[in-house]
Amino acid sequence: MLKETLKIVVDRYDFFIPLIIEHIYISAIAVTIATVIGLSLGIFISEYKITRGPVLGITNIIYTIPSIALLGFMLPLTGVGNLTAIITLILYALLPIIRNTFTGITNISNTVIEAADGMGSTKLQLLTRIKLPLAFPIILSGFRNMVVMTIALAGIASFIGAGGLGVAIYRGISTNNTPMILAGSILIALMAFISDLVLGFCIKLIERKKYFELKLITVVICLIIIVSLAYGTLSNRAEISIASKPATEQFILTEILKIIIEDRTDIDVKIYKGIGATGSMHDGLVKGDFDIYPEYTGTAWAYILKRDLNSCLDASGNITICDREQMKTELQKTYEDDFKLTWVSYYGFANSYGIAVKNEIAKKYNLKTYSDLARVSKNLVFGAEYDFYEREDGYYPLVKKYDFSFKDIMDMDLGLKYKAIESGEVDAVLIYTTDGEISDLDVTVLIDDRKFFHDYFVGNIARKDLIKKYPDLLDILMLLNNLLTEKEMSELNYQVDILKIEDKEVARNFLISKGVLKK
Amino acid sequence: MNQCIRFEEVTKYYSEKKIVDNVSLSIEKGEFVTVLGPSGSGKTTMLKMINGIVQPDSGSIYVYNQDVSKCDIVNLRRRIGYVVQETVLFPHLDIYHNISYVPSLIGISKSKTKRRVRDLVDMLQLDKSMLKRYCDELSGGEKQRIGIARALAASPDIMLMDEPFGALDPETRAILQDELLRIWKELHMTIFFITHDVNEAEKLGSRILVMNEGVLEDKVPSACCELS
Numbered sequence: 208m209l210k211e212t213l214k215i216v217v218d219r220y221d222f223f224i225p226l227i228i229e230h231i232y233i234s235a236i237a238v239t240i241a242t243v244i245g246l247s248l249g250i251f252i253s254e255y256k257i258t259r260g261p262v263l264g265i266t267n268i269i270y271t272i273p274s275i276a277l278l279g280f281m282l283p284l285t286g287v288g289n290l291t292a293i294i295t296l297i298l299y300a301l302l303p304i305i306r307n308t309f310t311g312i313t314n315i316s317n318t319v320i321e322a323a324d325g326m327g328s329t330k331l332q333l334l335t336r337i338k339l340p341l342a343f344p345i346i347l348s349g350f351r352n353m354v355v356m357t358i359a360l361a362g363i364a365s366f367i368g369a370g371g372l373g374v375a376i377y378r379g380i381s382t383n384n385t386p387m388i389l390a391g392s393i394l395i396a397l398m399a400f401i402s403d404l405v406l407g408f409c410i411k412l413i414e415r416k417k418y419f420e421l422k423l424i425t426v427v428i429c430l431i432i433i434v435s436l437a438y439g440t441l442s443n444r445a446e447i448s449i450a451s452k453p454a455t456e457q458f459i460l461t462e463i464l465k466i467i468i469e470d471r472t473d474i475d476v477k478i479y480k481g482i483g484a485t486g487s488m489h490d491g492l493v494k495g496d497f498d499i500y501p502e503y504t505g506t507a508w509a510y511i512l513k514r515d516l517n518s519c520l521d522a523s524g525n526i527t528i529c530d531r532e533q534m535k536t537e538l539q540k541t542y543e544d545d546f547k548l549t550w551v552s553y554y555g556f557a558n559s560y561g562i563a564v565k566n567e568i569a570k571k572y573n574l575k576t577y578s579d580l581a582r583v584s585k586n587l588v589f590g591a592e593y594d595f596y597e598r599e600d601g602y603y604p605l606v607k608k609y610d611f612s613f614k615d616i617m618d619m620d621l622g623l624k625y626k627a628i629e630s631g632e633v634d635a636v637l638i639y640t641t642d643g644e645i646s647d648l649d650v651t652v653l654i655d656d657r658k659f660f661h662d663y664f665v666g667n668i669a670r671k672d673l674i675k676k677y678p679d680l681l682d683i684l685m686l687l688n689n690l691l692t693e694k695e696m697s698e699l700n701y702q703v704d705i706l707k708i709e710d711k712e713v714a715r716n717f718l719i720s721k722g723v724l725k726k
Numbered sequence: 727m728n729q730c731i732r733f734e735e736v737t738k739y740y741s742e743k744k745i746v747d748n749v750s751l752s753i754e755k756g757e758f759v760t761v762l763g764p765s766g767s768g769k770t771t772m773l774k775m776i777n778g779i780v781q782p783d784s785g786s787i788y789v790y791n792q793d794v795s796k797c798d799i800v801n802l803r804r805r806i807g808y809v810v811q812e813t814v815l816f817p818h819l820d821i822y823h824n825i826s827y828v829p830s831l832i833g834i835s836k837s838k839t840k841r842r843v844r845d846l847v848d849m850l851q852l853d854k855s856m857l858k859r860y861c862d863e864l865s866g867g868e869k870q871r872i873g874i875a876r877a878l879a880a881s882p883d884i885m886l887m888d889e890p891f892g893a894l895d896p897e898t899r900a901i902l903q904d905e906l907l908r909i910w911k912e913l914h915m916t917i918f919f920i921t922h923d924v925n926e927a928e929k930l931g932s933r934i935l936v937m938n939e940g941v942l943e944d945k946v947p948s949a950c951c952e953l954s
């Protein structure tokens with residue numbers, strides 16, 4: 208495992224190095240700002256001791272809020288991306304620096320301060336020439352804590368779309384790629400460890416009063432930070448931001464979008480991978496945190512429009528099941544009118560729920576449709592992940608509609624589902640029609656002949672003002688219309704999930720094979 | 727009259743307790759005043775009122791006829807050399823920067839400061855190589871010399887010295903006392919010197935005061951007592 212992790216770092220150094228630089232960039236900005244604010248507040252509360260209680264109290268409370276929760280609070284205020292991450296990191300970083308500045312200054316022996324005062328130091332001279340230098344070792348040890356903590360915490364910040372090495376971890380989690388998770392984590396730990404060593408060494412230098420060496424190290428650290436700041440601000444010049452939910456399929460689709468836009472225009476595209484569930488994706492897009500993201504029609508219908516599948520009107524005014532085109536038309540209208548968003552192009556496939564059975568079972572009972580399955584279901588075991596048994600469009604309504612009566616049902620993890628059907632532990636299993644694993648298994652996907660499941664066609668939702676700003680974009684996005692079949696998507700997912708090929712590469716190769724992109 | 731320091735009916739309390747009790751005193755330019763008294767009698771408190779670190783509860787203190795509580799205290803302090811009890815040196819500064827602390831506050835040029843430090847090193851018979859070192863590597867006697875050099879650095883006319891030689895062995899103490907007397911004569915300064923050692927007070931002082939539970943009295947010279 209360690210070997211694979213090392214290999215992934217070496218092979219994909221061009222993926223990791225920008226992440227490392229961005230990690231430094233985010234941490235450095237947070238640390239710098241937190242130091243300025245924290246030092247000022249620390250000095251303030253040591254001069255005006257009455258303010259000490261409230262200031263330390265508030266920072267203490269912030270410090271105890273779990274980081275995921277704090278990121279969650281900040282999200283509606285400042286949106287997805289690096290800004291929210293940096294603000295959150297600053298909030299956490301404040302406590303150690305304020306507390307140590309305060310402790311450092313108040314711990315200075317009174318006689319030293321009185322001596323300097325009695326010799327005619329002004330208040331400012333007393334602060335800069337006596338108090339701060341004497342408190343410096345304690346302040347620096349607070350700084351050391353803060354830096355290590357910030358570097359570690361910055362890894363979590365990719366959950367709200369910030370960059371840095373957390374991206375690798377998050378990517379690894381969503382594509383079930385353990386070496387990737389390990390690589391991200393180890394690199395973060397390594398960065399924190401190195402900072403800890405260097406700052407510890409600085410504290411030693413101060414204790415031994417080796418100020419020259421200290422200055423040298425400070426200059427080197429400043430250089431590293433300046434370089435990553437420069438890199439960070441330059442690379443942050445993206446003009447279009449594209450976001451994705453945390454799923455392999457969405458990663459590939461956003462890479463496809465980026466490649467095609469950057470190929471046909473001079474626009475820079477930045478991808479925020481794995482932002483969150485439908486709700487936060489929608490809010491972020493409406494607010495303009497990003498400009499485009501891929502969404503599923505059925506999901507938008509149910510979660511954003513809050514409509515039932517059986518809520519459309521037919522020609523004579525009766526309530527019926529919505530047909531595909533009707534759904535798309537109504538979605539487009541509501542999105543344009545209510546949200547100033549537009550569904551630009553549909554990739555041509557749907558990622559829906561489906562039921563798959565082992566080939567030998569399909570052959571044995573001659574199964575093609577769900578109704579076929581219902582006939583023999585009392586001989587079979589059915590498996591699905593936990594939440595399918597809870598959903599309103601889940602197991603029990605499905606059983607009712609088709610009159611299934613499985614011999615047994617099992618709930619299992621997403622990842623274990625496919626292993627279970629391979630080993631024969633279950634006979635029929637719930638799938639997503641584009642899951643990468645399907646193309647690797649001896650299974651038959653049955654037909655939902657009585658239309659129980661929604662259609663989950665994948666399209667791109669874009670902000671209308673983006674299209675207004677770049678009218679050419681419409682044609683470019685239309686290049687993606689009907690580009691992929693369900694089978695092709697499942698193959699691409701397979702390449703990323705199972706073969707562990709980088710999503711960017713999978714996307715590029717696919718576009719080349721389709722002739723959309725020249726080699 | 728060349729009046730330098732004047733106390734006018736000065737009283738100071740610390741939580742109900744009278745520490746300095748209605749002290750009136752006038753010190754003239756060029757006097758070497760030694761203040762004797764047991765520990766806790768209020769000597770340090772009195773000294774700290776001269777450079778405004780402690781404010782009196784009633785009465786006034788004048789330095790060069792300026793009311794300490796009303797004048798520009800930072801500037802006044804820079805003209806008063808201050809040797810703190812047990813001589814605290816600044817631990818984060820090397821000896822050179824300890825000695826040149828007050829000149830650096832005033833903003834005196836580097837070259838001028840350098841010359842001044844060199845003169846002081848000669849005057850107090852310090853070792854030049856010491857200047858780059860820090861105070862935790864020095865002996866008690868060396869620290870005292872540096873403390874005095876630091877107080878003298880901005881060429882003050884007044885020196886406030888709070889038991890500067892209290893912690894020294896008798897031999898070093900005698901040497902430093904002699905040097906202080908020499909410097910006092912050379913520079914024509916006014917010195918306010920606290921000690922609890924009678925011999926030291928008599929050896930150094932051109933005038934000896936005694937503090938007792940906050941009350942200040944002139945000491946009758948021992949020579950006259952022996953006569954009677």
Ligand SMILES: Nc1ncnc2c1ncn2[C@@H]1O[C@H](COP(=O)(O)OP(=O)(O)O)[C@@H](O)[C@H]1O
Binds near residue numbers: 772
């Ligand atoms: N800042 C202070 N707060 C309260 N009490 C003090 C303070 N400074 C000195 N005292 C008290 O005042 C008394 C005289 O102190 P001090 O002037 O230092 O005496 P001396 O220098 O003669 O030994 C002592 O009892 C001491 O405890």
Ligand SMILES: [Mg+2]
Binds near residue numbers: 770811888
């Ligand atoms: Mg005293």
